Amino acid sequence: MKTYLGIDVGSVSANFVLVDEAGEVLEAVYLRTRGRPLEVVQEGVAALAKTADHGAVAGVGTTGSGRVLAGLVVGADVVRNEITAHAAATARLIPGARTILEIGGQDSKLIIISPGGTVADFAMNTVCAAGTGSFLDQQAARLGIPIEEFGAIALEAQTPVRIAGRCAVFAETDMIHKQAMGYGLPEILAGLCEALVRNYLNNLGKGKDIRDKVVFQGGVAANAGMRRAFERVLKRAVHVPPHHGVMGALGAALLARAQTGPGARTGFKGFDLANRDYRTGCFNCNGCANQCEVVEITQASTVLARWGDRCGRWSRAPLVSGA
Template sequence: MVKGYLGIDVGSVSTNLVFMDETGRIKESIYLRTQGRPIATIQAGLRQLAESLPPKVTVRGVGATGSGRHLAGVITGADIVKNEITAHAVATSTLVPGVQTIIEIGGQDSKIIILRNSLVVDFAMNTVCAAGTGSFLDQQAARLGVPIEKFGEMALLARSPVRIAGRCAVFAESDMIHKQQMGYGLSDILAGLCEALVRNYLNNVGKGKEILPPVVFQGGVAANAGMKQAFEKALGCAVTVPPYYNVMGAVGAALLAREKTARGLPSGFKGFHVAQVEFVSDGFACDGCPNSCEVVEIREERRVIARWGDRCGRWSGALVERKTAI
Protein backbone atom coordinates (compact mmCIF):
# COMPACT_ATOMS: atom_id res chain seq x y z
CA MET A 1 0.00 0.00 0.00
CA VAL A 2 1.30 3.44 -0.91
CA LYS A 3 1.52 5.99 1.86
CA GLY A 4 2.56 9.56 1.40
CA TYR A 5 1.95 13.23 1.60
CA LEU A 6 0.01 15.60 -0.56
CA GLY A 7 1.31 19.07 -1.36
CA ILE A 8 -0.88 21.68 -3.03
CA ASP A 9 0.29 25.05 -4.32
CA VAL A 10 -2.49 27.29 -5.58
CA GLY A 11 -0.94 30.18 -7.43
CA SER A 12 -2.46 32.96 -9.46
CA VAL A 13 -1.61 31.30 -12.76
CA SER A 14 -0.98 27.65 -11.95
CA THR A 15 -2.23 25.15 -9.40
CA ASN A 16 0.20 22.38 -8.64
CA LEU A 17 -0.17 19.16 -6.74
CA VAL A 18 2.42 16.60 -5.80
CA PHE A 19 2.24 13.30 -4.06
CA MET A 20 5.38 12.41 -2.15
CA ASP A 21 6.01 9.03 -0.59
CA GLU A 22 7.28 8.59 2.94
CA THR A 23 10.89 8.59 1.85
CA GLY A 24 10.49 11.99 0.25
CA ARG A 25 10.36 10.79 -3.35
CA ILE A 26 7.93 12.59 -5.63
CA LYS A 27 5.57 9.98 -7.02
CA GLU A 28 3.27 12.18 -8.97
CA SER A 29 3.19 15.84 -9.93
CA ILE A 30 0.47 17.79 -11.64
CA TYR A 31 0.66 21.27 -13.13
CA LEU A 32 -2.63 22.93 -14.02
CA ARG A 33 -3.65 26.41 -15.04
CA THR A 34 -5.73 28.05 -12.32
CA GLN A 35 -7.70 30.07 -14.89
CA GLY A 36 -9.35 32.20 -12.24
CA ARG A 37 -11.22 29.23 -10.76
CA PRO A 38 -9.10 27.98 -7.90
CA ILE A 39 -11.72 25.71 -6.32
CA ALA A 40 -12.57 23.91 -9.55
CA THR A 41 -8.87 23.62 -10.38
CA ILE A 42 -7.99 22.13 -7.00
CA GLN A 43 -10.77 19.62 -7.50
CA ALA A 44 -9.60 18.80 -11.01
CA GLY A 45 -6.10 18.30 -9.66
CA LEU A 46 -7.31 15.98 -6.93
CA ARG A 47 -9.31 13.98 -9.45
CA GLN A 48 -6.29 13.59 -11.74
CA LEU A 49 -4.07 12.67 -8.85
CA ALA A 50 -6.50 10.03 -7.58
CA GLU A 51 -6.61 8.49 -11.05
CA SER A 52 -2.86 8.30 -11.46
CA LEU A 53 -2.18 6.91 -7.99
CA PRO A 54 -2.80 3.26 -7.10
CA PRO A 55 -6.31 2.75 -5.72
CA LYS A 56 -5.15 1.90 -2.22
CA VAL A 57 -3.34 5.01 -1.20
CA THR A 58 -3.09 6.53 2.23
CA VAL A 59 -2.62 10.24 2.54
CA ARG A 60 -0.80 10.78 5.79
CA GLY A 61 -0.69 14.55 5.57
CA VAL A 62 -1.67 17.49 3.40
CA GLY A 63 0.08 20.82 3.05
CA ALA A 64 -1.20 23.87 1.19
CA THR A 65 0.67 26.92 -0.01
CA GLY A 66 0.44 29.70 -2.59
CA SER A 67 -1.84 32.70 -2.69
CA GLY A 68 -4.84 30.36 -2.64
CA ARG A 69 -3.50 28.32 0.25
CA HIS A 70 -6.33 29.10 2.64
CA LEU A 71 -8.87 28.00 0.07
CA ALA A 72 -6.94 24.82 -0.62
CA GLY A 73 -6.62 24.32 3.11
CA VAL A 74 -10.33 24.33 3.90
CA ILE A 75 -11.31 22.33 0.85
CA THR A 76 -8.94 19.45 1.48
CA GLY A 77 -8.63 19.70 5.26
CA ALA A 78 -4.93 20.44 5.10
CA ASP A 79 -2.76 19.78 8.12
CA ILE A 80 -0.58 22.77 7.44
CA VAL A 81 -1.13 25.99 5.52
CA LYS A 82 2.11 27.85 4.86
CA ASN A 83 3.28 30.86 2.93
CA GLU A 84 5.03 30.18 -0.35
CA ILE A 85 8.38 31.59 0.73
CA THR A 86 8.82 29.05 3.47
CA ALA A 87 7.45 26.29 1.23
CA HIS A 88 9.91 27.07 -1.57
CA ALA A 89 12.82 27.36 0.83
CA VAL A 90 12.02 24.01 2.44
CA ALA A 91 11.64 22.25 -0.91
CA THR A 92 14.78 23.61 -2.50
CA SER A 93 17.03 23.15 0.48
CA THR A 94 15.85 19.52 0.58
CA LEU A 95 16.17 18.79 -3.14
CA VAL A 96 19.28 20.90 -3.77
CA PRO A 97 21.33 20.67 -0.58
CA GLY A 98 23.70 23.58 -0.10
CA VAL A 99 21.65 26.05 -2.14
CA GLN A 100 22.42 29.64 -1.16
CA THR A 101 20.16 31.61 -3.49
CA ILE A 102 16.69 30.78 -4.79
CA ILE A 103 15.23 32.78 -7.64
CA GLU A 104 11.56 32.02 -8.02
CA ILE A 105 9.42 33.58 -10.70
CA GLY A 106 5.81 32.61 -11.01
CA GLY A 107 2.76 34.03 -12.67
CA GLN A 108 2.30 37.15 -10.57
CA ASP A 109 4.95 36.92 -7.92
CA SER A 110 8.67 36.86 -8.08
CA LYS A 111 10.81 36.26 -5.06
CA ILE A 112 14.35 35.82 -3.96
CA ILE A 113 15.29 33.70 -0.98
CA ILE A 114 18.75 33.79 0.50
CA LEU A 115 19.82 30.77 2.50
CA ARG A 116 22.94 30.08 4.49
CA ASN A 117 23.53 26.67 6.04
CA SER A 118 20.05 25.60 4.91
CA LEU A 119 18.41 28.41 6.85
CA VAL A 120 16.56 31.32 5.30
CA VAL A 121 18.41 34.48 6.25
CA ASP A 122 16.78 36.97 3.92
CA PHE A 123 14.01 37.12 1.35
CA ALA A 124 12.11 39.58 -0.77
CA MET A 125 9.02 39.52 -2.93
CA ASN A 126 8.03 41.87 -5.69
CA THR A 127 5.74 44.63 -4.54
CA VAL A 128 2.78 46.02 -6.43
CA CYS A 129 4.60 45.79 -9.74
CA ALA A 130 4.51 42.43 -11.46
CA ALA A 131 6.62 43.49 -14.45
CA GLY A 132 8.78 40.62 -15.48
CA THR A 133 6.72 37.80 -14.13
CA GLY A 134 5.20 34.89 -15.97
CA SER A 135 1.97 36.51 -16.95
CA PHE A 136 3.80 39.31 -18.75
CA LEU A 137 5.92 36.82 -20.67
CA ASP A 138 2.77 34.90 -21.54
CA GLN A 139 1.10 38.01 -22.81
CA GLN A 140 4.08 39.10 -24.91
CA ALA A 141 4.52 35.65 -26.39
CA ALA A 142 0.86 35.68 -27.37
CA ARG A 143 1.19 39.12 -28.92
CA LEU A 144 4.17 37.99 -30.99
CA GLY A 145 2.48 34.76 -31.95
CA VAL A 146 5.19 32.67 -30.29
CA PRO A 147 3.97 29.66 -28.31
CA ILE A 148 5.20 30.18 -24.74
CA GLU A 149 6.89 26.79 -24.79
CA LYS A 150 9.02 27.90 -27.74
CA PHE A 151 9.90 31.28 -26.23
CA GLY A 152 13.12 30.22 -24.52
CA GLU A 153 14.31 28.14 -27.43
CA MET A 154 13.91 31.08 -29.80
CA ALA A 155 15.57 33.50 -27.42
CA LEU A 156 18.63 31.24 -27.33
CA LEU A 157 19.04 31.72 -31.09
CA ALA A 158 19.64 35.44 -30.64
CA ARG A 159 22.94 36.79 -31.88
CA SER A 160 22.78 40.27 -30.42
CA PRO A 161 19.91 40.79 -27.98
CA VAL A 162 18.33 44.24 -28.27
CA ARG A 163 18.13 46.52 -25.25
CA ILE A 164 14.60 46.80 -23.90
CA ALA A 165 13.41 48.95 -21.02
CA GLY A 166 12.23 46.44 -18.45
CA ARG A 167 11.40 48.69 -15.53
CA CYS A 168 7.73 48.67 -16.34
CA ALA A 169 5.72 46.18 -18.36
CA VAL A 170 3.92 48.95 -20.19
CA PHE A 171 7.18 50.61 -21.22
CA ALA A 172 8.71 47.26 -22.10
CA GLU A 173 5.89 46.51 -24.44
CA SER A 174 6.09 49.83 -26.27
CA ASP A 175 9.85 49.48 -26.46
CA MET A 176 9.49 46.01 -27.95
CA ILE A 177 7.01 47.26 -30.52
CA HIS A 178 9.40 50.03 -31.42
CA LYS A 179 12.27 47.57 -31.87
CA GLN A 180 10.11 45.25 -33.91
CA GLN A 181 9.04 48.09 -36.21
CA MET A 182 12.67 49.03 -36.69
CA GLY A 183 13.22 45.57 -38.09
CA TYR A 184 15.13 43.76 -35.37
CA GLY A 185 14.90 39.97 -35.47
CA LEU A 186 12.37 38.18 -33.31
CA SER A 187 15.00 36.12 -31.50
CA ASP A 188 17.00 39.21 -30.64
CA ILE A 189 13.89 40.90 -29.29
CA LEU A 190 12.91 37.87 -27.21
CA ALA A 191 16.41 37.54 -25.79
CA GLY A 192 16.44 41.28 -25.13
CA LEU A 193 13.20 40.95 -23.25
CA CYS A 194 14.67 38.17 -21.11
CA GLU A 195 17.65 40.34 -20.29
CA ALA A 196 15.44 43.30 -19.46
CA LEU A 197 13.34 41.20 -17.11
CA VAL A 198 16.40 39.78 -15.41
CA ARG A 199 17.79 43.28 -14.97
CA ASN A 200 14.50 44.42 -13.51
CA TYR A 201 14.39 41.44 -11.16
CA LEU A 202 17.91 41.98 -9.91
CA ASN A 203 17.37 45.70 -9.42
CA ASN A 204 14.08 45.34 -7.59
CA VAL A 205 13.49 42.03 -5.90
CA GLY A 206 17.19 41.22 -5.73
CA LYS A 207 18.27 44.70 -4.70
CA GLY A 208 20.82 44.65 -1.92
CA LYS A 209 20.74 40.86 -1.60
CA GLU A 210 23.93 38.89 -1.41
CA ILE A 211 23.51 36.48 -4.31
CA LEU A 212 25.96 33.61 -3.88
CA PRO A 213 26.14 30.31 -5.79
CA PRO A 214 24.72 27.71 -5.93
CA VAL A 215 21.87 29.66 -7.48
CA VAL A 216 18.64 27.80 -8.18
CA PHE A 217 16.02 29.15 -10.57
CA GLN A 218 12.49 27.81 -10.19
CA GLY A 219 8.84 28.62 -10.73
CA GLY A 220 6.98 28.42 -14.02
CA VAL A 221 9.26 30.95 -15.72
CA ALA A 222 12.28 28.70 -15.14
CA ALA A 223 10.99 26.63 -18.07
CA ASN A 224 12.18 29.49 -20.26
CA ALA A 225 15.76 28.73 -21.26
CA GLY A 226 16.20 32.32 -22.40
CA MET A 227 15.55 33.56 -18.87
CA LYS A 228 18.00 31.04 -17.40
CA GLN A 229 20.67 32.14 -19.83
CA ALA A 230 20.01 35.81 -19.10
CA PHE A 231 20.39 35.15 -15.37
CA GLU A 232 23.66 33.34 -15.92
CA LYS A 233 24.93 36.20 -18.04
CA ALA A 234 23.93 38.82 -15.48
CA LEU A 235 25.14 36.94 -12.41
CA GLY A 236 28.28 35.49 -13.96
CA CYS A 237 27.70 32.07 -12.46
CA ALA A 238 25.87 28.87 -13.26
CA VAL A 239 22.15 28.83 -12.54
CA THR A 240 20.51 25.49 -11.88
CA VAL A 241 16.95 24.69 -12.80
CA PRO A 242 16.09 21.76 -10.52
CA PRO A 243 13.77 18.86 -11.32
CA TYR A 244 10.19 19.71 -10.30
CA TYR A 245 11.12 23.39 -10.72
CA ASN A 246 7.53 24.26 -11.63
CA VAL A 247 5.93 22.48 -8.67
CA MET A 248 8.47 23.36 -5.99
CA GLY A 249 5.91 25.12 -3.80
CA ALA A 250 3.79 21.97 -3.73
CA VAL A 251 6.87 19.87 -2.92
CA GLY A 252 7.57 22.21 -0.03
CA ALA A 253 3.99 21.94 1.17
CA ALA A 254 4.24 18.13 1.11
CA LEU A 255 7.50 18.25 3.07
CA LEU A 256 5.95 20.59 5.62
CA ALA A 257 2.96 18.27 5.93
CA ARG A 258 5.32 15.37 6.62
CA GLU A 259 7.05 17.37 9.33
CA LYS A 260 3.75 18.46 10.82
CA THR A 261 2.32 14.96 11.07
CA ALA A 262 5.63 13.37 12.03
CA ARG A 263 4.51 12.71 15.56
CA GLY A 264 1.91 10.31 14.29
CA LEU A 265 -0.93 12.80 14.30
CA PRO A 266 -3.79 11.71 12.07
CA SER A 267 -4.23 13.79 8.96
CA GLY A 268 -7.18 16.12 8.56
CA PHE A 269 -7.39 15.14 4.87
CA LYS A 270 -11.02 14.81 3.87
CA GLY A 271 -10.26 12.36 1.09
CA PHE A 272 -10.11 12.50 -2.69
CA HIS A 273 -13.89 12.50 -2.83
CA VAL A 274 -13.87 16.27 -2.13
CA ALA A 275 -13.21 16.56 -5.85
CA GLN A 276 -16.84 15.56 -6.36
CA VAL A 277 -18.33 17.68 -3.60
CA GLU A 278 -19.94 20.97 -4.42
CA PHE A 279 -18.11 23.97 -2.98
CA VAL A 280 -19.56 27.42 -3.33
CA SER A 281 -17.82 30.60 -2.42
CA ASP A 282 -19.68 33.79 -1.94
CA GLY A 283 -18.79 37.27 -0.80
CA PHE A 284 -20.74 39.92 1.05
CA ALA A 285 -19.95 43.30 2.55
CA CYS A 286 -20.31 43.34 6.31
CA ASP A 287 -22.33 46.29 7.59
CA GLY A 288 -21.13 46.11 11.17
CA CYS A 289 -18.81 49.10 11.00
CA PRO A 290 -17.48 51.66 8.51
CA ASN A 291 -14.72 49.27 7.44
CA SER A 292 -17.29 47.40 5.32
CA CYS A 293 -15.03 44.36 5.13
CA GLU A 294 -15.58 42.10 2.17
CA VAL A 295 -16.25 38.79 3.79
CA VAL A 296 -15.88 35.57 1.84
CA GLU A 297 -17.86 32.54 2.78
CA ILE A 298 -16.99 29.04 1.59
CA ARG A 299 -19.76 26.49 1.69
CA GLU A 300 -19.40 22.77 1.31
CA GLU A 301 -22.78 21.41 0.26
CA ARG A 302 -24.60 24.31 1.94
CA ARG A 303 -22.59 23.97 5.12
CA VAL A 304 -20.39 26.98 5.80
CA ILE A 305 -16.87 25.67 6.29
CA ALA A 306 -14.89 28.88 6.32
CA ARG A 307 -15.16 32.62 6.32
CA TRP A 308 -12.50 35.22 6.05
CA GLY A 309 -11.84 38.79 5.05
CA ASP A 310 -13.22 40.44 8.19
CA ARG A 311 -10.85 42.50 10.25
CA CYS A 312 -12.53 42.06 13.60
CA GLY A 313 -13.27 38.35 13.53
CA ARG A 314 -17.02 38.82 13.75
CA TRP A 315 -17.60 36.34 10.92
CA SER A 316 -14.49 34.19 10.85
CA GLY A 317 -14.63 33.82 14.62
CA ALA A 318 -18.26 32.74 14.55
CA LEU A 319 -17.36 29.39 13.05
CA VAL A 320 -16.60 27.01 15.83
CA GLU A 321 -16.21 24.05 13.55
CA ARG A 322 -13.07 25.12 11.83
CA LYS A 323 -11.41 28.40 12.39
CA THR A 324 -9.43 29.77 9.53
CA ALA A 325 -7.95 33.07 10.38
CA ILE A 326 -5.86 34.72 7.72
Protein backbone atom coordinates in the same frame (compact mmCIF):
# COMPACT_ATOMS: atom_id res chain seq x y z
CA MET B 1 3.68 3.05 1.91
CA LYS B 2 2.79 6.51 3.22
CA THR B 3 2.42 9.41 0.83
CA TYR B 4 2.17 13.16 1.32
CA LEU B 5 0.19 15.59 -0.79
CA GLY B 6 1.30 19.15 -1.49
CA ILE B 7 -0.87 21.76 -3.17
CA ASP B 8 0.23 25.19 -4.39
CA VAL B 9 -2.61 27.40 -5.56
CA GLY B 10 -1.16 30.46 -7.24
CA SER B 11 -2.55 33.26 -9.33
CA VAL B 12 -1.79 31.63 -12.67
CA SER B 13 -1.24 27.94 -11.95
CA ALA B 14 -2.23 25.39 -9.35
CA ASN B 15 0.17 22.52 -8.73
CA PHE B 16 -0.29 19.20 -7.02
CA VAL B 17 2.49 16.90 -5.92
CA LEU B 18 2.41 13.53 -4.26
CA VAL B 19 5.62 12.38 -2.57
CA ASP B 20 6.58 9.17 -0.83
CA GLU B 21 8.03 8.81 2.64
CA ALA B 22 11.53 9.54 1.36
CA GLY B 23 10.30 12.77 -0.22
CA GLU B 24 10.59 11.48 -3.80
CA VAL B 25 8.04 12.85 -6.24
CA LEU B 26 5.56 10.17 -7.29
CA GLU B 27 3.19 12.33 -9.25
CA ALA B 28 2.95 15.97 -10.24
CA VAL B 29 -0.01 17.77 -11.77
CA TYR B 30 0.12 21.28 -13.21
CA LEU B 31 -3.14 23.12 -13.95
CA ARG B 32 -4.10 26.67 -14.82
CA THR B 33 -5.98 28.36 -11.99
CA ARG B 34 -8.18 30.38 -14.38
CA GLY B 35 -9.35 32.47 -11.45
CA ARG B 36 -11.26 29.52 -9.97
CA PRO B 37 -9.14 28.26 -7.10
CA LEU B 38 -11.86 26.12 -5.60
CA GLU B 39 -12.64 24.22 -8.80
CA VAL B 40 -9.01 23.79 -9.70
CA VAL B 41 -8.25 22.20 -6.32
CA GLN B 42 -11.01 19.68 -6.90
CA GLU B 43 -9.80 19.09 -10.44
CA GLY B 44 -6.22 18.52 -9.32
CA VAL B 45 -7.17 16.13 -6.56
CA ALA B 46 -9.36 14.24 -9.02
CA ALA B 47 -6.41 13.97 -11.42
CA LEU B 48 -4.22 12.47 -8.70
CA ALA B 49 -7.02 10.15 -7.57
CA LYS B 50 -6.68 8.13 -10.78
CA THR B 51 -3.24 6.76 -9.92
CA ALA B 52 -2.76 7.39 -6.21
CA ASP B 53 -3.10 4.85 -3.44
CA HIS B 54 -6.16 6.29 -1.71
CA GLY B 55 -5.46 5.01 1.75
CA ALA B 56 -1.81 6.03 1.84
CA VAL B 57 -2.05 9.81 2.27
CA ALA B 58 -0.57 10.59 5.67
CA GLY B 59 -0.33 14.36 5.42
CA VAL B 60 -1.41 17.32 3.28
CA GLY B 61 0.17 20.74 2.96
CA THR B 62 -1.04 23.78 1.05
CA THR B 63 0.72 26.94 -0.03
CA GLY B 64 0.35 29.80 -2.52
CA SER B 65 -2.03 32.72 -2.47
CA GLY B 66 -4.97 30.30 -2.33
CA ARG B 67 -3.48 28.27 0.52
CA VAL B 68 -6.15 29.01 3.11
CA LEU B 69 -9.03 28.19 0.80
CA ALA B 70 -7.31 25.08 -0.55
CA GLY B 71 -6.34 24.03 2.96
CA LEU B 72 -9.93 24.25 4.10
CA VAL B 73 -11.27 22.23 1.20
CA VAL B 74 -8.76 19.39 1.38
CA GLY B 75 -8.33 19.37 5.16
CA ALA B 76 -4.67 20.38 5.18
CA ASP B 77 -2.38 19.57 8.09
CA VAL B 78 -0.02 22.41 7.17
CA VAL B 79 -0.89 25.75 5.57
CA ARG B 80 2.33 27.63 4.89
CA ASN B 81 3.52 30.65 2.94
CA GLU B 82 5.20 30.18 -0.45
CA ILE B 83 8.59 31.36 0.70
CA THR B 84 9.03 28.69 3.34
CA ALA B 85 7.57 26.08 0.98
CA HIS B 86 9.91 26.93 -1.90
CA ALA B 87 12.92 26.96 0.38
CA ALA B 88 11.97 23.56 1.81
CA ALA B 89 11.75 22.02 -1.66
CA THR B 90 15.02 23.54 -2.84
CA ALA B 91 16.89 22.53 0.29
CA ARG B 92 15.91 18.96 -0.48
CA LEU B 93 16.53 18.86 -4.24
CA ILE B 94 19.66 21.01 -4.47
CA PRO B 95 21.82 20.58 -1.37
CA GLY B 96 24.05 23.59 -0.82
CA ALA B 97 21.67 26.03 -2.52
CA ARG B 98 22.16 29.56 -1.15
CA THR B 99 20.08 31.68 -3.49
CA ILE B 100 16.66 30.92 -4.94
CA LEU B 101 15.35 32.91 -7.89
CA GLU B 102 11.67 32.10 -8.18
CA ILE B 103 9.50 33.56 -10.90
CA GLY B 104 5.88 32.60 -11.16
CA GLY B 105 2.90 34.01 -12.99
CA GLN B 106 2.38 37.22 -11.09
CA ASP B 107 4.79 36.76 -8.26
CA SER B 108 8.50 36.74 -8.05
CA LYS B 109 10.65 36.00 -5.06
CA LEU B 110 14.29 36.05 -4.15
CA ILE B 111 15.17 33.83 -1.21
CA ILE B 112 18.54 33.73 0.53
CA ILE B 113 19.32 30.48 2.33
CA SER B 114 21.74 30.34 5.24
CA PRO B 115 24.58 27.80 5.27
CA GLY B 116 22.45 25.88 7.78
CA GLY B 117 19.64 25.52 5.26
CA THR B 118 17.16 27.97 6.77
CA VAL B 119 15.67 31.05 5.11
CA ALA B 120 17.95 33.96 6.00
CA ASP B 121 16.37 36.72 3.94
CA PHE B 122 13.83 37.16 1.18
CA ALA B 123 12.13 39.68 -1.05
CA MET B 124 8.90 39.51 -3.02
CA ASN B 125 7.76 41.75 -5.84
CA THR B 126 5.36 44.45 -4.75
CA VAL B 127 2.55 45.97 -6.76
CA CYS B 128 4.25 45.67 -10.16
CA ALA B 129 4.26 42.47 -12.21
CA ALA B 130 6.88 43.71 -14.69
CA GLY B 131 9.40 41.15 -13.45
CA THR B 132 7.15 38.11 -13.63
CA GLY B 133 5.89 35.43 -15.97
CA SER B 134 2.83 37.41 -17.00
CA PHE B 135 5.14 39.95 -18.59
CA LEU B 136 6.70 37.29 -20.83
CA ASP B 137 3.31 35.72 -21.49
CA GLN B 138 1.94 39.06 -22.68
CA GLN B 139 4.80 39.75 -25.03
CA ALA B 140 4.91 36.21 -26.41
CA ALA B 141 1.21 36.47 -27.16
CA ARG B 142 1.71 39.80 -28.91
CA LEU B 143 4.44 38.29 -31.09
CA GLY B 144 2.31 35.23 -31.76
CA ILE B 145 4.83 32.81 -30.24
CA PRO B 146 3.71 29.94 -28.03
CA ILE B 147 5.30 30.53 -24.63
CA GLU B 148 6.79 27.01 -24.73
CA GLU B 149 8.94 27.92 -27.77
CA PHE B 150 9.99 31.29 -26.41
CA GLY B 151 13.14 30.07 -24.67
CA ALA B 152 14.49 28.02 -27.55
CA ILE B 153 14.10 30.94 -29.96
CA ALA B 154 15.75 33.34 -27.51
CA LEU B 155 18.77 31.02 -27.28
CA GLU B 156 19.41 31.48 -31.01
CA ALA B 157 20.24 35.14 -30.48
CA GLN B 158 23.77 36.32 -31.16
CA THR B 159 23.45 39.73 -29.50
CA PRO B 160 20.42 40.45 -27.36
CA VAL B 161 18.81 43.79 -28.15
CA ARG B 162 18.41 46.14 -25.21
CA ILE B 163 14.71 46.50 -24.44
CA ALA B 164 13.39 49.12 -22.02
CA GLY B 165 11.87 46.76 -19.52
CA ARG B 166 11.06 48.91 -16.52
CA CYS B 167 7.37 48.63 -17.30
CA ALA B 168 5.47 46.04 -19.32
CA VAL B 169 3.64 48.73 -21.25
CA PHE B 170 6.78 50.64 -22.19
CA ALA B 171 8.59 47.41 -23.03
CA GLU B 172 5.95 46.72 -25.63
CA THR B 173 6.40 50.17 -27.14
CA ASP B 174 10.14 49.63 -27.30
CA MET B 175 9.76 46.16 -28.82
CA ILE B 176 7.54 47.50 -31.59
CA HIS B 177 10.17 50.11 -32.25
CA LYS B 178 12.97 47.53 -32.33
CA GLN B 179 10.97 45.32 -34.67
CA ALA B 180 10.39 48.24 -36.97
CA MET B 181 14.13 48.92 -36.97
CA GLY B 182 14.63 45.42 -38.32
CA TYR B 183 16.12 43.48 -35.40
CA GLY B 184 15.55 39.72 -35.54
CA LEU B 185 13.02 37.91 -33.41
CA PRO B 186 15.59 35.83 -31.43
CA GLU B 187 17.51 39.00 -30.55
CA ILE B 188 14.36 40.73 -29.39
CA LEU B 189 13.25 37.75 -27.31
CA ALA B 190 16.67 37.43 -25.72
CA GLY B 191 16.57 41.17 -25.01
CA LEU B 192 13.20 40.74 -23.38
CA CYS B 193 14.64 38.03 -21.13
CA GLU B 194 17.46 40.32 -20.09
CA ALA B 195 15.03 43.16 -19.47
CA LEU B 196 13.04 40.92 -17.17
CA VAL B 197 16.16 39.78 -15.36
CA ARG B 198 17.27 43.40 -14.87
CA ASN B 199 13.83 44.24 -13.56
CA TYR B 200 13.84 41.30 -11.20
CA LEU B 201 17.28 42.07 -9.82
CA ASN B 202 16.54 45.78 -9.47
CA ASN B 203 13.33 45.10 -7.61
CA LEU B 204 14.27 42.15 -5.47
CA GLY B 205 18.03 41.85 -5.58
CA LYS B 206 19.02 45.21 -4.16
CA GLY B 207 21.17 44.81 -1.10
CA LYS B 208 20.91 41.03 -1.23
CA ASP B 209 24.00 38.88 -1.12
CA ILE B 210 23.65 36.47 -4.05
CA ARG B 211 25.86 33.42 -3.53
CA ASP B 212 26.39 30.03 -5.14
CA LYS B 213 24.57 27.79 -5.65
CA VAL B 214 21.98 29.85 -7.43
CA VAL B 215 18.77 27.96 -8.14
CA PHE B 216 16.15 29.17 -10.60
CA GLN B 217 12.63 27.81 -10.20
CA GLY B 218 8.98 28.61 -10.75
CA GLY B 219 7.03 28.35 -14.00
CA VAL B 220 9.36 30.77 -15.80
CA ALA B 221 12.40 28.54 -15.13
CA ALA B 222 11.14 26.40 -18.04
CA ASN B 223 12.30 29.23 -20.31
CA ALA B 224 15.90 28.49 -21.29
CA GLY B 225 16.32 32.06 -22.49
CA MET B 226 15.60 33.32 -18.99
CA ARG B 227 18.09 30.93 -17.48
CA ARG B 228 20.81 32.11 -19.86
CA ALA B 229 19.92 35.76 -19.18
CA PHE B 230 20.34 35.17 -15.44
CA GLU B 231 23.68 33.45 -16.05
CA ARG B 232 24.89 36.34 -18.21
CA VAL B 233 23.84 39.02 -15.75
CA LEU B 234 24.91 37.22 -12.55
CA LYS B 235 28.06 35.81 -14.19
CA ARG B 236 27.65 32.42 -12.54
CA ALA B 237 26.00 29.06 -13.10
CA VAL B 238 22.27 28.94 -12.50
CA HIS B 239 20.73 25.57 -11.63
CA VAL B 240 17.21 24.63 -12.65
CA PRO B 241 15.98 21.74 -10.48
CA PRO B 242 13.83 18.90 -11.75
CA HIS B 243 10.18 19.67 -10.95
CA HIS B 244 11.07 23.38 -11.08
CA GLY B 245 7.47 24.26 -11.96
CA VAL B 246 5.92 22.61 -8.92
CA MET B 247 8.46 23.46 -6.22
CA GLY B 248 5.90 25.22 -4.04
CA ALA B 249 3.66 22.16 -4.01
CA LEU B 250 6.63 19.90 -3.39
CA GLY B 251 7.68 22.09 -0.48
CA ALA B 252 4.17 21.96 0.95
CA ALA B 253 4.23 18.16 0.74
CA LEU B 254 7.63 18.06 2.48
CA LEU B 255 6.43 20.42 5.20
CA ALA B 256 3.39 18.19 5.71
CA ARG B 257 5.72 15.23 5.98
CA ALA B 258 7.82 17.04 8.59
CA GLN B 259 4.76 18.11 10.54
CA THR B 260 2.83 14.87 10.69
CA GLY B 261 5.08 12.65 12.73
CA PRO B 262 4.41 9.01 13.55
CA GLY B 263 1.01 8.48 15.09
CA ALA B 264 -0.36 11.83 13.88
CA ARG B 265 -3.61 11.65 11.99
CA THR B 266 -4.04 13.62 8.82
CA GLY B 267 -6.99 15.94 8.32
CA PHE B 268 -7.15 14.96 4.63
CA LYS B 269 -10.74 14.76 3.50
CA GLY B 270 -10.11 12.05 0.93
CA PHE B 271 -9.90 11.93 -2.83
CA ASP B 272 -13.65 12.01 -3.26
CA LEU B 273 -13.68 15.67 -2.23
CA ALA B 274 -13.63 16.30 -5.97
CA ASN B 275 -17.27 15.21 -6.10
CA ARG B 276 -18.46 17.42 -3.27
CA ASP B 277 -20.24 20.63 -3.94
CA TYR B 278 -18.26 23.54 -2.52
CA ARG B 279 -19.40 27.10 -2.99
CA THR B 280 -18.01 30.48 -2.10
CA GLY B 281 -20.15 33.49 -1.45
CA CYS B 282 -19.52 36.97 -0.18
CA PHE B 283 -21.49 39.61 1.65
CA ASN B 284 -20.89 43.05 3.08
CA CYS B 285 -20.98 43.25 6.86
CA ASN B 286 -22.81 46.34 8.03
CA GLY B 287 -21.62 46.10 11.61
CA CYS B 288 -19.46 49.22 11.44
CA ALA B 289 -18.00 51.81 9.08
CA ASN B 290 -15.40 49.35 7.81
CA GLN B 291 -17.97 47.49 5.72
CA CYS B 292 -15.81 44.38 5.44
CA GLU B 293 -16.44 42.02 2.54
CA VAL B 294 -16.90 38.68 4.23
CA VAL B 295 -16.25 35.50 2.29
CA GLU B 296 -18.24 32.41 3.12
CA ILE B 297 -17.32 28.89 2.08
CA THR B 298 -20.14 26.37 2.09
CA GLN B 299 -20.48 22.73 1.30
CA ALA B 300 -23.96 21.31 0.80
CA SER B 301 -25.42 24.36 2.58
CA THR B 302 -23.12 23.92 5.59
CA VAL B 303 -20.88 26.89 6.26
CA LEU B 304 -17.30 25.65 6.52
CA ALA B 305 -15.61 28.95 7.20
CA ARG B 306 -15.87 32.69 6.93
CA TRP B 307 -13.11 35.23 6.63
CA GLY B 308 -12.39 38.73 5.38
CA ASP B 309 -13.66 40.62 8.43
CA ARG B 310 -11.27 42.67 10.50
CA CYS B 311 -12.86 42.35 13.90
CA GLY B 312 -13.56 38.63 13.99
CA ARG B 313 -17.33 39.02 14.23
CA TRP B 314 -17.75 36.48 11.41
CA SER B 315 -14.47 34.59 11.31
CA ARG B 316 -14.66 33.75 15.01
CA ALA B 317 -18.38 33.19 15.17
CA PRO B 318 -19.58 29.61 15.64
CA LEU B 319 -20.65 28.18 12.31
CA VAL B 320 -24.25 27.20 11.83
CA SER B 321 -25.85 25.20 9.08
CA GLY B 322 -27.71 27.23 6.51
CA ALA B 323 -31.25 26.61 5.42
